[in-house]
Amino acid sequence: xxxxxxxxxxxxxxxxxxxxxxxxxxxxxxxxxxxxxxxxxxxxxxxxxxxxxxxxxxxxxxxxxxxxxxxxxxxxxxxxxxxxxxxxxxxxxxxxxxxxxxxxxxxxxxxxxxxxxxxxxxxxxxxxxxxxxxxxxxxxxxxxxxxxxxxxxxxxxxxxxxxxxxxxxxxxxxxxxxxxxxxxxxxxxxxxxxxxxxxxxxxxxxxxxxxxxxxxxxxxxxxxxxxxxxxxxxxxxxxxxxxxxxxxxxxxxxxxxxxxxxxxxxxxxxxxxxxxxxxxxxxxxxxxxxxxxxxxxxxxxxxxxxxxxxxxxxxxxxxxxxxxxxxxxxxxxxxxxxxxxxxxxxxxxxxxxxxxxxxxxxx
Ligand SMILES: O=C(O)CCC(=O)C(=O)O
Numbered sequence: 001x002x003x004x005x006x007x008x009x010x011x012x013x014x015x016x017x018x019x020x021x022x023x024x025x026x027x028x029x030x031x032x033x034x035x036x037x038x039x040x041x042x043x044x045x046x047x048x049x050x051x052x053x054x055x056x057x058x059x060x061x062x063x064x065x066x067x068x069x070x071x072x073x074x075x076x077x078x079x080x081x082x083x084x085x086x087x088x089x090x091x092x093x094x095x096x097x098x099x100x101x102x103x104x105x106x107x108x109x110x111x112x113x114x115x116x117x118x119x120x121x122x123x124x125x126x127x128x129x130x131x132x133x134x135x136x137x138x139x140x141x142x143x144x145x146x147x148x149x150x151x152x153x154x155x156x157x158x159x160x161x162x163x164x165x166x167x168x169x170x171x172x173x174x175x176x177x178x179x180x181x182x183x184x185x186x187x188x189x190x191x192x193x194x195x196x197x198x199x200x201x202x203x204x205x206x207x208x209x210x211x212x213x214x215x216x217x218x219x220x221x222x223x224x225x226x227x228x229x230x231x232x233x234x235x236x237x238x239x240x241x242x243x244x245x246x247x248x249x250x251x252x253x254x255x256x257x258x259x260x261x262x263x264x265x266x267x268x269x270x271x272x273x274x275x276x277x278x279x280x281x282x283x284x285x286x287x288x289x290x291x292x293x294x295x296x297x298x299x300x301x302x303x304x305x306x307x308x309x310x311x312x313x314x315x316x317x318x319x320x321x322x323x324x325x326x327x328x329x330x331x332x333x334x335x336x337x338x339x340x341x342x343x344x345x346x347x348x349x350x351x352x353x354x355x356x357x358x359x360x361x362x363x
Pocket of ligand 1: 194201202207211213311313325327
């Protein structure tokens, strides 16, 4: 057996023993008993959707656009801008000259590699959004007017922004998820608010947190893969770039100076048509392997997204044109599960498991 077959066997076994093979995410009526939540979901690192757990939040009834603008009239909030709704994502650098000096030619981007293969499909960069701090009503207006033809705004900041930037809303939703805090033995390290439209998509990534993700309005669509599937994600190192605003107000992509590199998932599960066909040939382990865990969350539902799970997130707006969510990040335990994950990640990086992309992009 080569490394790829061994890792395939691992991901199959985890499904057979614990996660299930259908790609369905368990649904439970909440709020659950903390011990049950710990035993059935946190310890086995298994996601679930919890219904009827946040019905008491005033946010579910109050958070119209006009209410939010009235409550937050004098607040400034962080708004993330991209031309196409893809922030912290691997994108093609629009300007060829932007790539000069990034080390593609001689491959020196591999210097800080830590064993992870270089993102060798030339012209691809990891693009981060332009973040502007704006009065809330103006920021919301940008979100609602988003379009992939000009600019997409996503109101989010993963720095505990709910209490920090939106404190006027703190009575409308809980500061922590009580039964989860009990099960996990701590309060959340960060509570983040997300207001976006269908144009904002969050690319595949994983976090070192136990995540309780609550939808307040609209719908969120998650594509999830367990940590044991890391060998199917084609993690490569990409040069980091960021969007800047020009004098005319449009967004341009600039590479970071000095150049730095970030390991990121190459697979985009939301591609269509010919792009999807190309991706299928580049990333066969993802597209030919067991199905991802797919779920959609409606307003009032909560997802337990376990630590280290890869997640890709899309959204459908409500009748007011936005999707609103709050997520609670709890510290994960850096225990044996974490050590095993590191082992699987190292095995993936040190073998030829993720090499298909190189063969295709070089051919
Ligand atoms: O809602 C989103 O767009 C992304 C959420 C996410 O990545 C997270 O909660 O970790």
